[in-house]
Amino acid sequence: MKAAISQGRSATPATRRGLRPTTLVAIATLVVLAALPLFAKSYALTSYRDVLLLAVFALSLDIFWGRTGILSFGHATFFGLGAYGMAVVAIHFEIDPAWVSLAGLLFGVGLAAAVATLVGYFILYGGVRGAYFTIVTLALTLIAHHVAVGWSDVTGGDSGLIGVPPITLFGYAFIGSTESYYLALAVLTVALFGSMRLLHGRLGLVLAAIRDSETKARTLGYRTDRTLLLTFVASASLAALAGAVYAAGTGFVAPDFIALLLSTEVIIWVAVGGSGTLIGPVIGTAIVWKLQQEISSISIAAWPIALGSFFILLVLVFPQGLPAYLLKKVRALRSGKGAAP
Amino acid sequence: MTPADIPVLALDGVCRNFGALRAVKDVTESFQPGELNCIIGPNGAGKSTLLDLICGTLPVTSGSIAFGEEAIHGLPGDRIARLGIARKFQVPTVFESLSVLENLQVAAAPAASATELERILGTTHLLDDREVEASALPHGKKQWLEIGMALAMQPRVLLLDEPTAGLSVDETRDTAQFLSELRGSVTVIVIEHDMAFVRDLAARTLVLHLGEVIASGDFADIETNDLVRDVYLGRK
Numbered sequence: 001m002k003a004a005i006s007q008g009r010s011a012t013p014a015t016r017r018g019l020r021p022t023t024l025v026a027i028a029t030l031v032v033l034a035a036l037p038l039f040a041k042s043y044a045l046t047s048y049r050d051v052l053l054l055a056v057f058a059l060s061l062d063i064f065w066g067r068t069g070i071l072s073f074g075h076a077t078f079f080g081l082g083a084y085g086m087a088v089v090a091i092h093f094e095i096d097p098a099w100v101s102l103a104g105l106l107f108g109v110g111l112a113a114a115v116a117t118l119v120g121y122f123i124l125y126g127g128v129r130g131a132y133f134t135i136v137t138l139a140l141t142l143i144a145h146h147v148a149v150g151w152s153d154v155t156g157g158d159s160g161l162i163g164v165p166p167i168t169l170f171g172y173a174f175i176g177s178t179e180s181y182y183l184a185l186a187v188l189t190v191a192l193f194g195s196m197r198l199l200h201g202r203l204g205l206v207l208a209a210i211r212d213s214e215t216k217a218r219t220l221g222y223r224t225d226r227t228l229l230l231t232f233v234a235s236a237s238l239a240a241l242a243g244a245v246y247a248a249g250t251g252f253v254a255p256d257f258i259a260l261l262l263s264t265e266v267i268i269w270v271a272v273g274g275s276g277t278l279i280g281p282v283i284g285t286a287i288v289w290k291l292q293q294e295i296s297s298i299s300i301a302a303w304p305i306a307l308g309s310f311f312i313l314l315v316l317v318f319p320q321g322l323p324a325y326l327l328k329k330v331r332a333l334r335s336g337k338g339a340a341p
Numbered sequence: 342m343t344p345a346d347i348p349v350l351a352l353d354g355v356c357r358n359f360g361a362l363r364a365v366k367d368v369t370e371s372f373q374p375g376e377l378n379c380i381i382g383p384n385g386a387g388k389s390t391l392l393d394l395i396c397g398t399l400p401v402t403s404g405s406i407a408f409g410e411e412a413i414h415g416l417p418g419d420r421i422a423r424l425g426i427a428r429k430f431q432v433p434t435v436f437e438s439l440s441v442l443e444n445l446q447v448a449a450a451p452a453a454s455a456t457e458l459e460r461i462l463g464t465t466h467l468l469d470d471r472e473v474e475a476s477a478l479p480h481g482k483k484q485w486l487e488i489g490m491a492l493a494m495q496p497r498v499l500l501l502d503e504p505t506a507g508l509s510v511d512e513t514r515d516t517a518q519f520l521s522e523l524r525g526s527v528t529v530i531v532i533e534h535d536m537a538f539v540r541d542l543a544a545r546t547l548v549l550h551l552g553e554v555i556a557s558g559d560f561a562d563i564e565t566n567d568l569v570r571d572v573y574l575g576r577k
């Protein structure tokens with residue numbers, strides 16, 4: 001009785017828009033990306049390829065964070081496991097060059113999936129959510145980084161591993177910058193449309209329900225622990241796929257592929273593009289990358305400061321991400337109520 | 342659903358403590374298939390806690406709860422829900438970021454037909470609000486939506502915690518009408534504070550006080566029970 005009667009009659013019902021503008025933005029973005037090699041120099045294409053793969057990485061985080069509302073600070077672990085998995089298989093084992101890429105991809109993604117399942121099972125089934133989840137996954141990245149630096153026989157220690165061959169699939173090697181760019185674009189396209197298809201369906205609805213009230217979702221019969229774990233593992237596997245293809249593109253792996261800084265950066269890419277939108281993080285990655293180029297060219301020290309400041313703003317001012325924050329401001333201005341937060 | 346498909350819900354010596362506080366004390370009751378039951382009692386009597394124990398949101402401290410042959414205390418809440426036990430919380434709990442229709446879709450089985458959901462929208466007076474985001478609904482409509490979600494599960498047992506709180510007189514009458522219509526097809530346990538409403542329902546009534554069932558039976562008998570008058574009805 002005491003808690004119940006707060007009549008919220010003020011709200012004018014906000015109707016939901018049926019159309020999904022994000023799908024249109026996604027298609028437009030991919031069309032532009034597909035045409036890019038016609039205009040770009042070949043050395044620039046390798047940078048763009050890396051950005052596309054980092055965008056896949058950002059997408060992977062958005063699948064989990066954007067949809068469940070639970071922030072993972074551990075996604076660099078999975079990106080790094082994919083990259084190191086690929087590198088270790090390619091460098092330490094003598095596998096037929098025609099198959100080594102596939103073996104590396106499977107090993108890297110499998111490793112990340114296994115770690116995500118193990119860690120995810122204990123923390124998600126243990127009821128760990130919210131900030132505690134973020135802290136545990138942060139610790140995971142620290143541990144993974146230490147292993148990458150310390151286990152130098154396998155990982156090459158501080159200097160990492162050099163000589164990861166380009167991706168070769170069924171006898172075709174993606175060696176040139178154009179070929180490897182289109183491979184990265186293909187990975188992004190499949191990942192983007194695959195995740196949109198899944199998350200715009202019933203699974204997306206159930207994840208939104210769990211984010212709003214997990215207790216309620218459970219009283220409706222959903223095994224919420226399982227749904228969250230599966231989403232986490234899928235998200236980690238995609239991060240690892242991005243990492244593995246990234247390592248094959250650059251030809252090397254280094255401990256910064258599996259470091260806290262990368263975990264932080266990917267959160268920022270997603271936040272800049274708008275978490276939960278899937279295409280937003282892809283665009284966010286490109287924007288931040290461009291900004292980094294510009295700012296670093298002025299002063300090397302300026303970039304980490306800009307990054308740190310943005311992160312603090314993110315936590316304190318716009319936890320829903322930049323676009324959602326701006327959209328709210330615009331709506332508030334339009335409805336004439338002023339810009340209340 | 343006919344009563345034959347619904348098992349008896351039986352509580353045996355059910356207790357729940359919060360630290361030193363004994364919120365539910367030794368409750369032994371059974372709820373017959375298709376029967377409409379009311380629980381009344383003053384604030385803090387343990388009514389909501391009792392429903393939490395049945396639907397698995399809280400574990401029992403001791404005692405047992407059986408749904409037919411199956412012991413359900415100790416099962417996770419989602420398992421209990423899948424047995425057909427649906428719950429409406431005291432503070433309306435809906436998925437705020439989803440539309441009314443999406444809320445019902447989440448609650449219903451994936452195979453639920455559009456006409457079935459339409460029917461529930463009709464029953465809950467939400468036909469014109471289907472596209473509205475749940476966070477924008479007024480309190481009363483959230484109550485209805487949560488009831489609609491419980492119905493969408495096609496439950497065998499429906500646990501309703503103060504469904505009429507914040508509703509207008511007309512809406513309260515509607516709710517009473519709608520609960521009466523469920524008689525015989527769903528076992529209903531409804532917590533209420535509104536005595537006129539409980540009188541209207543003329544259902545089997547349990548009176549809870551300090552965690553214990555101090556009386557049970559027809560509301561007419563309950564109303565004349567001296568003990569009940571002292572602890573509860575006498576307040577008015």
Ligand SMILES: Nc1ncnc2c1ncn2[C@@H]1O[C@H](COP(=O)(O)OP(=O)(O)OP(=O)(O)O)[C@@H](O)[C@H]1O
Nearest residue numbers: 001002359364383384385386387388389390391431
């Ligand atoms: N999670 C909890 N932790 C500690 N004490 C609790 C908890 N939930 C309920 N209580 C206490 O248990 C007692 C019973 O609470 P309950 O909510 O079941 O009462 P109620 O009969 O539903 O009351 P109301 O009419 O106010 O809804 C109260 O004294 C309450 O403060």
Ligand SMILES: [Mg+2]
Nearest residue numbers: 001388389431
């Ligand atoms: Mg209560």
